[in-house]
Amino acid sequence: MKTILEVITIEMQKAFESAGVDASFAKVTLSNRPDLCEYQCNGALAAAKTCKKAPIVIANAVVEKLQSCRYFSEAVAVNPGFINLKAAPSLVAKYLNQMAVSENLGVEKEEKPKTIMIDYGGPNVAKPLHVGHLRSAIIGESIKRTARFKGNKVIADIHMGDWGYQMGLIITELEKRQPELPYFDENYKGEYPERAPFTIEELEEIYPTASAYAREHDEYREKALYATYLLQNGKRGYRALWSHIMKVSVRDLKKNYEQLNVEFDLWKGEADVQKYIPGMVAMLKEKEYARYDEGALVVDVQEEGDKKEVPPCMILKSDGAALYDTTDLATLLEREELYKPDEVIYVVDKRQELHFLQVFRCARKTGIVGERANLKFLGFGTMNGKDGKPFKTREGGIMRLENLIREIDEEMYKKIMDNRTVSEEEALSTAKIVGLAALKYGDLSNQASKDYVFDVDRFTSFEGNTGPYILYTIVRIKSILNKYQEMNGTLDGLVILEPSGDFEKALTLEAAKFNDVIDTVYEESAPHKNCAYIYDLANAFNKFYHETKILTEEDETKRLGYIALLKLVKEILETCIDLLGFEAPERM
Numbered sequence: 342m343k344t345i346l347e348v349i350t351i352e353m354q355k356a357f358e359s360a361g362v363d364a365s366f367a368k369v370t371l372s373n374r375p376d377l378c379e380y381q382c383n384g385a386l387a388a389a390k391t392c393k394k395a396p397i398v399i400a401n402a403v404v405e406k407l408q409s410c411r412y413f414s415e416a417v418a419v420n421p422g423f424i425n426l427k428a429a430p431s432l433v434a435k436y437l438n439q440m441a442v443s444e445n446l447g448v449e450k451e452e453k454p455k456t457i458m459i460d461y462g463g464p465n466v467a468k469p470l471h472v473g474h475l476r477s478a479i480i481g482e483s484i485k486r487t488a489r490f491k492g493n494k495v496i497a498d499i500h501m502g503d504w505g506y507q508m509g510l511i512i513t514e515l516e517k518r519q520p521e522l523p524y525f526d527e528n529y530k531g532e533y534p535e536r537a538p539f540t541i542e543e544l545e546e547i548y549p550t551a552s553a554y555a556r557e558h559d560e561y562r563e564k565a566l567y568a569t570y571l572l573q574n575g576k577r578g579y580r581a582l583w584s585h586i587m588k589v590s591v592r593d594l595k596k597n598y599e600q601l602n603v604e605f606d607l608w609k610g611e612a613d614v615q616k617y618i619p620g621m622v623a624m625l626k627e628k629e630y631a632r633y634d635e636g637a638l639v640v641d642v643q644e645e646g647d648k649k650e651v652p653p654c655m656i657l658k659s660d661g662a663a664l665y666d667t668t669d670l671a672t673l674l675e676r677e678e679l680y681k682p683d684e685v686i687y688v689v690d691k692r693q694e695l696h697f698l699q700v701f702r703c704a705r706k707t708g709i710v711g712e713r714a715n716l717k718f719l720g721f722g723t724m725n726g727k728d729g730k731p732f733k734t735r736e737g738g739i740m741r742l743e744n745l746i747r748e749i750d751e752e753m754y755k756k757i758m759d760n761r762t763v764s765e766e767e768a769l770s771t772a773k774i775v776g777l778a779a780l781k782y783g784d785l786s787n788q789a790s791k792d793y794v795f796d797v798d799r800f801t802s803f804e805g806n807t808g809p810y811i812l813y814t815i816v817r818i819k820s821i822l823n824k825y826q827e828m829n830g831t832l833d834g835l836v837i838l839e840p841s842g843d844f845e846k847a848l849t850l851e852a853a854k855f856n857d858v859i860d861t862v863y864e865e866s867a868p869h870k871n872c873a874y875i876y877d878l879a880n881a882f883n884k885f886y887h888e889t890k891i892l893t894e895e896d897e898t899k900r901l902g903y904i905a906l907l908k909l910v911k912e913i914l915e916t917c918i919d920l921l922g923f924e925a926p927e928r929m
């Protein structure tokens with residue numbers, strides 16, 4: 342179905358036309374002065390030049406045509422030529438009732454669904470997940486869910502960092518500790534054991550130990566670099582160890598992401614695309630896109646009009662090793678070949694912006710990516726501590742994701758127990774659900790590109806612009822609806838009435854924005870606008886709730902109308918938080 346702004350714009354177009362003004366000027370937007378009006382149209386100002394008339398004259402003419410339109414309870418022209426509108430209660434009620442019976446609450450699917458790949462998460466295998474990876478996972482997941490809701494085919498790819506120096510380090514450390522293993526025996530021809538020679542706990546200890554040791558000992562570091570080289574060039578025993586590292590780590594990663602309600606379709610990584618590199622390099626040389634620069638193979642990507650220097654894309658180091666640029670180019674090649682995406686969205690730390698600019702330009706210039714594919718870099722800012730510096734543990738180390746989640750859950754548990762509405766056992770599971778909302782909403786409510794301050798106290802509060810506040814509102818509505826059903830009321834076939842009170846009108850207007858908001862969130866890849874919306878909607882609901890007798894309303898028609906409205910508001914809120922990637926508990 343149409344969004345409410347579309348519905349109103351169509352009426353406005355008719356009025357513009359009958360006033361002799363081109364309909365293309367008749368765009369209606371939400372009011373930015375809600376104290377004066379609900380919707381506004383600035384088209385008269387824009388049309389003044391073409392019409393050779395003063396904007397207010399045009400606005401007056403249009404408003405006159407609107408007087409007979411039943412969609413508006415008020416349409417006035419104000420200087421210098423704005424048209425201020427208030428929607429008729431009947432229009433809003435009709436719109437909401439239609440939403441309530443429509444699939445996806447009336448959100449239209451893309452007419453031509455796209456294949457969209459989202460590259461997010463990006464953990465580095467065998468290194469601990471840290472909070473830097475958290476933002477990518479949370480934002481990417483929400484963008485994925487929203488794009489899917491709009492009817493696109495969306496492929497979520499975790500794109501693991503699984504082919505680097507960390508693997509050489511782990512292999513080197515393992516050889517130091519267990520030289521008797523067959524993986525290190527040059528003459529070993531048999532099958533390698535099926536079981537990994539380490540557990541995830543051991544692996545988690547091995548990497549930091551090896552990494553610290555290598556920093557202090559040149560010989561060890563050289564060995565690790567050489568092990569990386571041998572692995573990348575197919576040394577059998579190392580490949581077998583690599584497979585073990587992958588299996589053990591991926592199992593653990595899956596657990597971590599599951600905890601975050603984050604789900605990937607593809608568990609691919611840098612290693613998967615190594616096979617594309619030789620062919621790609623040959624092509625780049627043959628078609629003379631690449632040149633040698635001090636022994637390294639590079640592709641120039643500087644363009645006319647660049648204000649800053651954009652260094653060349655690095656394809657091969659002078660020793661022949663592939664780099665981060667190379668892997669990302671090869672990944673694009675693979676994506677073109679296997680999935681033919683219309684769009685690839687990268688949700689990565691904004692400090693990697695230059696890397697992606699180079700890769701995108703190189704991919705276009707060399708035909709690795711065709712005309713069709715739109716490449717988008719969605720850079721996010723840093724999560725800082727209260728001191729304004731990148732978030733650390735109390736001891737000053739990098740905060741691991743697991744610990745962060747535990748900290749939030751514990752804080753949430755305390756707060757839920759303080760409320761004393763649920764048993765201890767239920768409080769534990771509820772704390773997990775609400776904790777995740779606190780974490781995700783705390784992140785997503787900020788514009789992704791901005792840095793933000795991670796504040797456990799604020800994020801876990803039941804008041805203010807927080808995840809728990811939104812969930813609390815949903816739980817409140819659920820409890821009213823449950824009570825109503827316990828009193829033998831049915832939720833089927835109820836009709837939302839024309840709003841009469843101010844708070845009721847405000848609530849219905851917020852609810853009617855849903856489709857417009859979702860479209861904007863989708864088009865702009867802007868989950869923070871989803872958060873801003875549900876905060877407004879929750880506020881509108883709570884004001885209405887405090888001013889209105891709902892279940893005790895004596896007029897039955899009215900009472901049932903309220904219930905119908907509550908049911909819709911609940912569905913909107915639940916849909917929105919699902920698109921953000923979290924859910925509401927039954928009680929809290």
Ligand code: ARG
Pocket residue numbers: 460462463464465500501502669687689
């Ligand atoms: N593993 C990388 C990191 O931790 C992020 C990967 C981002 N995605 C990509 N296609 N390069 O920085």
